[in-house]
Amino acid sequence: MKKIIHIILLILLGSLFVSCSCMRVLNGIVKDSETHKPIVGATVSVMNENNRRDFKSNEAGKFSAYLHGGNKCPRIEANIRAEGFEAVHVREPKKQDTIVVYLKMTEQQFEKQNEL
Numbered sequence: 344m345k346k347i348i349h350i351i352l353l354i355l356l357g358s359l360f361v362s363c364s365c366m367r368v369l370n371g372i373v374k375d376s377e378t379h380k381p382i383v384g385a386t387v388s389v390m391n392e393n394n395r396r397d398f399k400s401n402e403a404g405k406f407s408a409y410l411h412g413g414n415k416c417p418r419i420e421a422n423i424r425a426e427g428f429e430a431v432h433v434r435e436p437k438k439q440d441t442i443v444v445y446l447k448m449t450e451q452q453f454e455k456q457n458e459l
Contacts, residue, residue, distance in 0.1 A: 365416040367391065368409045369435045369442070373400045373423060376445035381405075385425035385446070391417045400425075427452035 373385040381404025388397050389408040398408040410419055418437070424430035428446035436442060448456070 366409060366411055367416065367419045367435065368407065369419045369421060370407050370440060371405070371423075371433075371442040371444055373404045373406065373425065373444050373446060375428075376447045379445075382425045382428065382446060385423055385428075388422045388424075389419045390421070391419055 369387075369389060371387070373382045373387075374380060375382055381402070382400060383402050383404065385400040385404070385406070386397055387400065387406045387408050388395060389410050390396075391410060394410050396408065396410055398406050400406045408419065408421065418435040420432065420434050422430055422432055423444050423446065425446055427449055429449055431444060431446060433442065433444055
């Protein structure tokens with residue numbers, strides 16, 4: 344009986360270590376595709392499995408988004424959007440520390456800007 348209890352405890356303890364979550368980080372810079380200038384205040388919505396968090400780009404267009412990855416630690420996916428620009432969907436690269444994301448101005452914003 345003691346042997347069975349020890350085996351059950353070992354199985355429970357082992358499953359505890361397997362189910363630990365990890366932290367994933369996505370660093371990047373958001374820029375205008377035409378001017379290559381940083382986009383301030385772009386919303387970076389990161390997600391994987393059932394987790395989602397929102398972050399903003401700073402005055403240099405930089406962001407650092409992080410998310411707990413779950414038990415298999417999948418790569419982060421992100422939707423990046425800013426007012427007057429088309430949203431883009433990106434996935435955390437395997438071997439790159441910082442990504443540069445270029446957003447294209449919407450047709451309406453382009454026309455509005457050319458009216459001035």
